[in-house]
Amino acid sequence: MPARSSVFIVDDDQSMRTCIKRLLRVHGFHSTLFDSASALLACGDFDKAFCFIVDINLNGDSGIELCRHLAGSGVSLPVIYITGNDSEANRAAAIKSGCVAYLTKPFAALSLIEPIERVHATAA
DSSP: OOOOOEEEEEOSOHHHHHHHHHHHHHTTOEEEEESSHHHHHHHOOGGGEEEEEEESEETTEEHHHHHHHHHHTTOOOOEEEEESSOOHHHHHHHHHTTOSEEEESSOOHHHHHHHHHHHHHHHO
16 A cells, blocks of 8 residues: 555645645655546545645535545544635634634634644554
């Protein structure tokens, strides 16, 4: 089985995906980018990932529902949710789903890097 070495990033905002990819690269992490829930599902190569970063609002789709679908299909990886549209309902659903972090855009770089480092340390 290939080593889990990538963070899978799902966000419909290209500039956000690019910024996160650059941030992760600076901290020594590889990332794979997806612009939609359907793009991630079409990939299907989840053995390469050790973590997901998922936008809660994916151009009409729910990032939380995407992760529930993945979990129901046997894909169980730590999730970091990001959102530019914070609400009590989103926060509660994200926390209930077992995410390792819930970040509101804009967020500090370290608030994203710290949970990724923790997850990576336990995956290694």
